[in-house]
Amino acid sequence: MRVIVCGAGQVGSTIARHLASEGIDVTVVDLSPEQARRADESYDVRGMVGHAAHPEVLERAGAQDADMLIAVTRSDxxxxxxxxxxxxxxxVRRRIARVRHHGYLEPIWQGLYASDQLPIDVIISPEVEVANGIVRRLKTPGAFDTVALADGRVHLLGVHCNTGGCSLVGRRMKELSTSGGSGIVVGVIVRNGHAFVPRAEDQVQQGDDVYVITETARVDQVMAYLGHEEQVARRIVIVGGGNVGLNLATRIARHAPYVSLKLVEHSRERAEYISRELRDSAVVIQGDALDKEVLLEANVQSADTIIAVTNDDETNIFASVLAKREGCTRAITLVNKTSYEHVLPALGIDAVVSPSAITISTILRHVRHRSVSALYTLREDFGEVIQATAQEGSRLVKGTLREAGMPEGMLIGAIVRNGEVIIPTSSTRVHPGDSIIAVVAYRALRKAEAILAGPSVETGSQG
Structure with missing residues (x-):
């Protein structure tokens, strides 16, 4: 498989790195000689300088032989x-573009992207995806991450085990089915910044973060088992009235009208625009979110949740910290720089939203093997949760999960068969056509694809 990635920024370079690690032939195009050189030297890809929309540049990049083009430059x-x-x-058979400006995404213009008009197969809107991710977190307030899979039948929950009420602490994985933890699978443990897929003898320790997989109908019960029974927020303060903030406020006002909503925006002109857009559904405050008086005017001291989504990481972090010090219960913070990720929990930030990680997950979903129908990145440096269809003749359907020979770093968290969710044990058998929810570390990805694929199917990791 041959892929051209246009744009060598954080998203483009990360996608290129992931694809190259799977044996895909990748060429990265960027206007910046430094960015192109860094991609060329840092990863097993070909870095090339040029304007990504110029025909001669794409020709030099090998577009005539490319299977896919992924355009993630800064320009829509x-x-x-x-x-x-x-x-x-x-x-080029498959074309994916990142498009940020909401004017291009209005439903009335959707015909623009038809194959006989502007032929884009997949449009990725980070702002919309980020707002969706935050709404998911608001629905399960005790979780720092939450994803619905298998048409909403299965949930992945990321939870801090930092309370005395977390019943997982001290339990070996093999004991869960007999210790009140039946119905969940611990897919990942994050300890001191290091993530790993646990084995049967591993234990959860106080202070760990865990990603668990369970049936959606049992989410509230599982959260209580994990020591989290927080109530859904009814008083929310949003910091930042850009595309993410406005999209989020609009969605909350539409779907949760009972929420008391305030939005803080630095720009007077933008604040006035947002006030007109939201009308009576939110109170818009113009001011600096790092000014204590502005935060108090927004009543952060009595708010259930602050959501900081400006374009500046530092503003988001400090506004969240200040709000929590004033008494706000929970902070959801948008952060672009991955280098901040490991220190944020120590600052009291409850949930971090990464636009680049969300964009990367969405794009990789369209590059993976054809049996993979959903994918979510777990910590940019660790791995993924994938939803795949069990193939006739694959190793996965030839015996029990214990006999499948899954590599270290791969774990099956749920099986959906004829609409029924099965939380598996090592003796569970997979049938052809089953939907499989699996956690896969990047180092185990090729072996995992080999297990999932049928005997005559090429995987996306083959060139």
């Missing part, structure tokens, strides 16, 4: 034109 327009050129001149 460059991304869209790159897809058009790739289709019209080089017949």
């Amino acid at each position: 327009e460059v991304n869209m034109v790159a897809c058009q050129v790739a289709y019209s001149l080089f017949n």
Whole structure:
């Protein structure tokens, strides 16, 4: 498989690294010689300097032989034109573009992206995806991460085991089915910044973060078992009125009208615009979110949740910390820099939202093996949760899970068969056509794909 990635920023370079590690032939195009050189030297990819929408640049990048083009430059327009050129001149089969400006995403313009107009197969909108991710976290307030899989039948929950009420602490994985933990699978343990897929003898320790997989109908029960019975927020303060903040406020006002909503925006002009858009559904305050008086005007001291989503990581972090010091119960914070990820829990930040991680998850979902229908990145440096269809003739369906020979770093968390959710044990058998929810560390990805694939199917990791 051959892929051209347009844009060598954080998202583009991370996607290129992931794809190259799976044996995919990757060329990265960027206007910046430094960015292109860094990609070329840091990963097993070809870095090339040039304008991603220019035909001669794409020709030099090998577009005539490419299977896919992924356009994630900083410019929506460059991304869209790159897809058009790739289709019209080089017949690249699959085209993915990141598009940020909401004006391009209005439903009334959706015909723009038809194959006979502007041929983009997949449009990724980070702002919309981030707002969706935050709404998911609001629905399960005790979790720092939550993802619905298998048409909503299965949930992945990320939870801090930092309370005395977490019944997982001290339990070996093999004991869960007999210690009140039946119905859940611990897919990942994060300890002192290091993530790993646990084995049968591993224990959860106080202070660990865990990712557990369970049936959606049991989420409230599982959260209580993990020591988290927080109530859904009814008083919310949003910091930042950009595309994410406005999208989020609009969704909350529409779907949870009982919420008392306040939004803080630094720009007077933008604040006035947001006030007109939201009308009576939110109180908009113009001011600096790092000013204590502004936060108090927004009543953070009595708020259930502050959601900081400005374009500046430091503003988001410090606004969250200040709000919690004033008495706000919970902080959800948008952070772009992955280098901040490990220190944020120590600052009292409850949930971190990474636009780049969300974008990468969405894009990789469209690159993976054809049997993979959903994918979510777990910590950019660790691995993924995937939803895949069990293939006839694959190793996974030839015996029990114990006999499947799964590599270290892979774990089956749930099976969905004819609409029924099965939380598996080592003696569970998988049937062809079952939906499999699996945690896979990146180091185990190739072996995992080999187990999932049928005998005559090429995996996406083969060139």
